[in-house]
Amino acid sequence: MLTIGQLSTATGIPTSTLRFWERRGLLAADARQGGARRYEQDALTEVALLRLCQDAGLTLAEIGQIVHERVAQSPSWRGFVRTKMDRLEENIAQLQHAHEMLAHALECPYPDISQCPKFRTALAHRRGVPAESVTGESELATCADALGDLALGDEGQERDGAGEQHQQGADH
DSSP states (O other): OEEHHHHHHHHTOOHHHHHHHHHTTSSOOOEEETTEEEEOTHHHHHHHHHHHHHHTTOOHHHHHHHHHHHHTTOTHHHHHHHHHHHHHHHHHHHHHHHHHHHHHHHHOSOSSGGGOHHHHHHHHHHHTOOGGGTOOHHHHHTTOOSSOOTTBOTTSOBOHHHHHHHHHHHHO
16 A cells, blocks of 8 residues: 555655545545555556546546546547547647648748738638739749648638637737
8 A cells, every 4th residue: 555645756746636636536545544545556557547648638527537437337438539539630730730831931932921922812811802812823933832722721621710719819
């Protein structure tokens, strides 16, 4: 049996966090001796699992849902994980798009990015203005890059989620 201090030392997790996880039902203290928490050796694995879930981007509420469904031997936790993976893939696509825009900004030959035809086209697209009314094909050719259309995603879908989040942040 491990004391909370020993579990903390062995895992590198502060005792306050272990107590918090216990209150949230994520970590169970197996017994008390003289009023002190005692943990079985399996608690080391439980803590590692909690950390691994956090590393995967799961919130404590999401981890709690998975832990409780896993304990109940319910197969529905797999559906939850699939949904979380779908959200992560959307976030990855948004981050990739942001990376492409920034990479283009660094490589763009225009000294003022607001004059870049590709960025002007992307801005027009964001405003809902047809790109043809903003720049001509000859202007786009002067700003050659391998990044493709900055206004569209990998499959030609708009990046509205990222734009809405950015706009909300600008409004507050």
